[in-house]
Amino acid sequence: MLDIYIADMSLHGILIFSTEQRPSLAGEGGAIISTGYYIHNYPLIYGFMGVSAEAYAVIPSLHFRFYEQIKNEVPEIASEPLHYGLVERLIKNLLEGREGIYVYPAQPLRITTKKFFMRAKGSGYADFQGALKNVYPRIVHYVAITPPSEFRTIVLALKKKLPKELYIRIGMKRMGLFKIRLREAKVEDMIDASAWSSIPVNLYDINQFGYSSVDDFIKVLETRSKSLNKPTASVIGYIKTRDLFVIRDGFSELKIPLPQKLLKK
Numbered sequence: 001m002l003d004i005y006i007a008d009m010s011l012h013g014i015l016i017f018s019t020e021q022r023p024s025l026a027g028e029g030g031a032i033i034s035t036g037y038y039i040h041n042y043p044l045i046y047g048f049m050g051v052s053a054e055a056y057a058v059i060p061s062l063h064f065r066f067y068e069q070i071k072n073e074v075p076e077i078a079s080e081p082l083h084y085g086l087v088e089r090l091i092k093n094l095l096e097g098r099e100g101i102y103v104y105p106a107q108p109l110r111i112t113t114k115k116f117f118m119r120a121k122g123s124g125y126a127d128f129q130g131a132l133k134n135v136y137p138r139i140v141h142y143v144a145i146t147p148p149s150e151f152r153t154i155v156l157a158l159k160k161k162l163p164k165e166l167y168i169r170i171g172m173k174r175m176g177l178f179k180i181r182l183r184e185a186k187v188e189d190m191i192d193a194s195a196w197s198s199i200p201v202n203l204y205d206i207n208q209f210g211y212s213s214v215d216d217f218i219k220v221l222e223t224r225s226k227s228l229n230k231p232t233a234s235v236i237g238y239i240k241t242r243d244l245f246v247i248r249d250g251f252s253e254l255k256i257p258l259p260q261k262l263l264k265k
Contacts, residue, residue, distance in 0.1 A: 002158050002262055004247055005182040006254065009106060009151040012167075014114075015176035016144045017043075019221070030139030035113075037145070038221040039106040039170070040236055041202050042087055044153060047168030047178070048103055051086065084227060091208055095261055099159040104256070105200045105221070105236045106153040116142040145176075154199060154247075154256055155182065185247040187263060191255065196240045198254035204233035210260030216240035 019036030046052065093100030118140050155162065162182055170176045194215045203217070221236040244255045245263060 004185045005155040006185050006249055006252055007153045007155050008181045010179045011147050011149040012179055013177040014144045014146055015171045016142055017171055024141055032141040034143040035145050036221055037108040037111050040223055041103050041105040043170040044103040045087055047170045052174055094158050095259055102156040104154040106151040107199050109150040109152055112146050112149050113143055114146045183249045185249040187245050188248045189246040191244045194240055194242050195244050195255055197238050197256055200236050200238050203235040204230045206257045209257055211241055211257050214239045214241040
């Protein structure tokens with residue numbers, strides 16, 4: 001049985017994604033890294049699954065020595081292109097009726113931001129600069145999302161019961177701590193006419209759900225990380241299309257695309 005949850009997300013720490021980068025035009029130098037208000041669904045899936053990244057990935061800034069060793073000894077692994085094996089397996093399991101979980105992109109309900117200046121370069125009578133991890137910014141301004149900020153998403157779980165409350169970490173260095181409250185929702189109807197989705201979706205994923213074409217689309221986020229075989233997986237937005245499903249709990253009614261193979265009669 002497919003369980004559908006409306007997930008209310010309360011931020012309990014600093015959340016940073018490098019959604020946008022630009023040079024600083026005032027004050028001390030360094031780039032300005034801003035966090036977008038919409039959250040891509042793949043970090044959310046990793047958070048719900050309790051993993052920090054795809055299992056194959058070697059992140060140079062976290063594992064510099066190990067990455068250098070792999071790069072020299074097994075270069076084909078170090079140069080492996082970006083792919084989303086975990087996400088692909090979860091979606092495949094879901095569509096084939098096996099145990100799986102899927103999380104939609106999160107939309108902001110209330111946002112608070114704060115700007116931070118971070119400096120990894122020392123200063124004093126003598127300037128000493130030690131070795132830093134690879135790809136670590138020495139001087140940077142962060143525009144981060146901070147509490148009290150709230151988001152909402154949808155979670156699908158097949159043959160896997162989820163608790164009513166849980167905590168996940170997402171974002172840069174996984175510092176974004178969220179408290180998640182899950183409310184079970186039921187499918188009430190399917191809309192034959194063209195309608196707008198109530199939450200943003202992943203353009204590539206909904207194609208696998210059976211929505212091969214849409215009438216209109218409003219993009220709210222596009223990440224720089226792009227898989228070779230599915231570049232549209234980086235694109236998040238609201239869609240206008242037929243055959244959206246109406247889900248409802250005691251508080252909300254939402255129109256969303258669902259795996260048609262499981263629900264369409």
